[in-house]
Amino acid sequence: MKIQFYLRFFTQYGQSLFVSGNCEALGNNDPAAALPMQYLTDEFWTVSIDLGKDFENDLQYNYILKNDNGGDVVEWGNDRVVEVMKLGVDELTLIDTWNHAGEFENAFYTQPFLNVLLTKHKETKARSFKGVTHVFKVKAPLLKEDEVLFISGSNDTLTKWGTTEPVLMHMEDNWWTTRLNLSSESFPVAYKYGVFNTKTKSFVAFESGNNRILYDSYGRKKITVLHDGFALLPNNTWKGTGVAIPVFSLRTQKSLGVGEFTDIKALVDWSKKVNMKLIQILPINDTTATHSWQDSYPYAAISAFALHPIYLNIEAVAGNANHPVVKSLKKKQKELNGLIDIDYEAVMKVKWAAVKELYAEQKKAMHEDAxxxxxxxxxRHWLVPYAAFSYLRDKYKTPDFSQWKSHSVYDEHAVQEFVDPTKKHYDEIALYYFIQYHLHLQLQSATAYAHANGIVVKGDIPIGIYRNSCDAWVEPELYNMSMQAGAPPDDFAVKGQNWGFPTYNWQRMAQDDFKWWRQRFEQMSSYFDAFRIDHILGFFRIWSIPMHAVEGILGYFVPATPVHISEFGPRGLWFDYQRLCRPFVNDDVLREFMNGDTEVLKPYLNHIGNGQFELKEEFNTQRKVEAHFAKLEANDHNDWIKHGLYDCISNVILFEVEGSQSQQFHFRISMSSTSSFRYLDADTKRKLDDLYVNYFYRRQDDFWRKEAMAKLPFLKRSTNMLVCGEDLGMVPDCVPDVMNQLGMLSLEIQRMPKDPSKQFFHPSTAPYLSVVTPSTHDMSTIRGWWEEDRTQTQKFYTHEIGQLGEAPYFCEPGIVKIIISQHLYSPAMWSIFQIQELLGMSAELRRENPNDERINVPANPKHYWRYRMHISLEDLLQEEKFNEELKGLIVASGRG
Structure with missing residues (x-):
């Protein structure tokens, strides 16, 4: 069979197109072996192949755009499928429209919309291909239940633009399709798609835009198939509302001191009652490293795959409310549920004891369970290493596998022997299989319940992995263990953030086509319909902090094009290594850092002349200082000295690139705010600042775009979950365009405008492919923020919500309601609220102190994550007045 491909695509100079598919002529789905196409006109590219007699499958194919800079773009989707064996012809013409990943209609063909949120149109049996000359295929995701597409056009077969009895189309593999015989018609043919209501048997509307034109005419033993992309209908009208809450923060009468997977069902009931369509949670992976409250940090998982045992419902494992283990916990359950916040250590202690008893009772049945x-x-690929890691962590009393007396270096064969069922410690290994199995069942049951009630669940993927994790133990080569990931300074963490995670070795990950990520997404898709990529900026560049640093302020972006020493001279800058690359400390600096005391830090310094000092060898890094003060009494005075030394160490202008032999440098972030910079002469400051701006805001952008496009398209294609990016912070100019090109939803927050010229972002200006929210778990709530800065509050009160007079000191329920309404009426696809924000609309339901509603404080690396709802979901379900008011707001805004 001869196949002629035609692709509608307007290319620019230097671009070329290829077609890839599941036959030898198209490279057998290997993009590197894709078939090059030829430019035909400004509108079309084309190529032909002979499929051969031995091909017996359906033909599946897609197109690839290659740019002259080497960047490849694969069109979105994998649903161009032709049943070539059923056509019964010698010649096939395929006329296609490029499917741009950034078309927002593609979002409606992701998991949450296909499986839960949108009306499913019944697929009907298509007519055979006998006598068919043309097959028309087009997509229209937002048709209502009684609506179908029709095709109408300029000839008799297409009813001469008739709309009373048009040619109705049928649903076939997500395409609206019709098979027609145009052998008696003349060409070219003008046509359009339209919407027809089958219940009222009435015309609804034609698609917008110019008429479509078909030039390809009838031929004997030939069929033409047109993939016409999306019908030009109002496809940005769907809008949904969601609630965001960590699972640990849920409160029900059946949980045990902490939110559990089974509690999600009660949250579903409430969400359905108020017309919400999405539940968003934080990461739920196992973080058990120290068996202390410090493990409450949900972004430091010891496994990117294992679920956290804290979310296990003991009664569901026992299978009976009257089971002795369950009954024995009643008193403790009442005690822990009576606490305002989570007692992480007490909950874990109780649950571990209970689950060990249940495992001993059920282990035989488990091993007989298909x-x-x-x-x-x-x-198996993650479960066995995770169980072994967990056992060894407890045996050696540390998750730092480098300190283990055995298995400190992962060996798959040795670990398989170690977990053999004949080993005496096997039950201690299999306990983790048991726990993970029941967590899997409980989470899967909860999400299935959500789906049955028309609600989707959105998960969260942390940007990093814990340094002493099972993932790092098993495949350390996937990570840069010699660096720490974090974030540069911002209004919420003025010293930056140091998460302590190793950074990703992207070059190594690319060698196996990002296998670790693909496995991660595959597992997540078992539970979630959408996910949030934490700190998506890390896929462009990551804030990397040397191991000798404690504070994030000593980091720099990797990858980044450094400043070369040759750039200083032409700018009229004298390069003084000691002055620019070493901490600048004199008496004035000491007076500034230590509130006028110039002597308190002197024991840690050496005088080097000219009134300047350097840090002694034993205190010249933040880690050395940290280690020194860890041995001393913990008190405010010592902490003050320690942070004064931290400030001295970070009082630099340039960081030398390791191994560059003093030839390449990175600028310290916020250089102009350092004392070192302020003590330079005016001319030097001006010229350095110009180079600083060039370094951070000009030279990197295209480089970072290429970095992201080498990773994100591949990762997005590996899953059909809806992908949302947390694109906050110091956002490079290339980020919005890359996310738009890939159809990833951005995050828009009123207090964090992405336009630096504005103090606030207004939800009414949000792009459609976005999530709008008043706050995240890393921020104070609306009420908490309201009391932080009266000047900001007044500006917001006057200009953003249009109120007259002086702003009230406290954020009254009516103000919260106005802000919630602004977000509901936003054009964004999703408006998602922390549950605390919603309760803030009610004077009766909200907490008295808004600071008690906060989940995380990013500036505090030792924050205890223990926030829990102060009202149970059962009680919230009974709050009819509040629920009706919230539902009314959602429905009136056109969301649901």
Whole structure:
């Protein structure tokens, strides 16, 4: 069979197009072996192949755009499928429209919309290909239940633009399709798609835009198939509302001191009652490293795959409310549920004791359970190493595998022997299989319940992995263990953030086509419909902090094009290594850092002349200082000295690139705010600042775009979950365009405008492919923020919500309601609210102190994550007045 491909695409100079597919002529789905196409006109590219007699499958194919700079763009989707064996012809013409990933209609063909949120139109049996000359295929995701597409056009077969009895189309593999015989018609043919209501048997509307034109005419033993992209209908009208809350923060009468996976069902009931369509949670992976409250930090998982045992519902594992283990916990359950916040350590202690008892009772049945074996085999690649890691962590009393006396270096064969069922410690290993299996069942049951009630669940993927994690133990080569990931300074953390995670070795990850990420997404898709990529900026460049640093302020972006020493002279700058690359400390600096005391830090310094000092060898890095003060009494005075030394160490202008032999440098972030910079002469400051701006805001952007496009398209294609990016912070200019090109939803927050010229972002200006929210778990709530800065509050009160007079000191329920309404009426696809924000609309339901509603304080690396709802979901369900008011707001805004 001869196949002629025609692709509608307007290319620019230097671009070329290729077609890839599942046959030898198209490279057998290997993009590197894709078939080059030829330029035909400004509108079309074309190529032909002979499929051969031996091909017996459906033809599946897609197109690839290659740019002259080497960047490849694969069109979105994998649904161009032609049943070539059923056509019964010698010649096939395929006329296609490029499917740009950034077309927002593509979002409606992701998991949450296909499986839960949108009306499913019944697929009907298509007519055979006998006598068919043309097949028309087009997509229209937002048709209502009684609506179908029709095709109408300029000839008799297409009813001469008739709309009373048009040619109705049928649903076939997400395409509206019709098969027609145009052998008696003349060409070219003008046509359009339209919407027809089958219940009222009435015309609704034609698509917008110019008429479509078909030039390809009838031929004997030939069929033409047109993939016409999306019908030009109002496809940005769907808008949804969601609630965001960590699972640990849920409160029900059946949980045990902490939110559990089973509690999600009660949240579903409430969400459905108020017309919400999405539940968003924080990461739920196991963070058990120290068996202390410090493990409450949900972004430091010891496994990117294992679920956290804290979310296990003991009664569901026991299978009976009257089970002795369950009954024995009643008193403790009442005690822990009576606490305002989570007692992480007490909850974990109780649950571990209970689950060990249940495992001893059920282990025989587990090993005879076919569903368990199915779970085990599908997850063996991470489950076995995780169980071994957890056992060894406890045996050696540390997650730092480099300190273990055995298995400090992962060896798959040795670990398989170590977990053999004949070993005496096998039950201690299999306990983790048991826990993970039941967590899997409980989470899957919760999300299935959400789906059954028309609600989707959105997960969260942390940007990093914990340094002493199972992932780092098993595949350390995937990570740069010699660096720490974090974030540069911002209004919420003026010294930056140091998360302590190793950074990703993207070059190594690309060698196996990002296998680790693909496995991660595959597992997540078992539970979630959408996910939030934490700190998506890390896929462009990551804030990397040397191991000798404690504070994030000593980091720099990697990758980044450094400043070369040759750039200083032409700018009229004298390069003084000691002055620019070493901490600048004199008496004035000491007076500034230590509130006028110039002597308190002198024991840690050496005088080097000219009134300047350097840090002694034993105190010349922040880690050395940290280690020194860790041995001393913990008090405010010592802490003051320690942070004074930290400030001295970070009082630099340039960081030398390791191994560059003093030839290449990175600028310290916020250089102009340093004392070192302020003590330079005016001319030097001006010229350095010009180079600083060039370094941060000009030279990197195209470089970072290429970095992101080498990773994100591949990762997005590996899953059909809806992808949302947390694109906050110091956002490079290239980020919005890359996210638009890939159809990833951005995050828009009123207090964090992406336009630096504005103090606030207004939800009414949000792009459609975005999530708008008043706050995240890393911020104070609306009420908490309202009391932080009266000047800001007044500006917001006057200009953003249009109120007259002086802003009230406290954020009254009516103000919260106005802000919630602004977000509901936003054009954004999703408006998502922390549950605390919603309760803030009610004087009766909200907490008295808004600071008690905060989940995380990013500036505090030792923050205890223990926030819990102060009202149970059962009680919230009974708050009819509040629920009706919230539902009314959502419905009136056109969301649901």
């Amino acid at each position: 569903l368990f074996f199915e779970f085990f085999e599908l997850n």
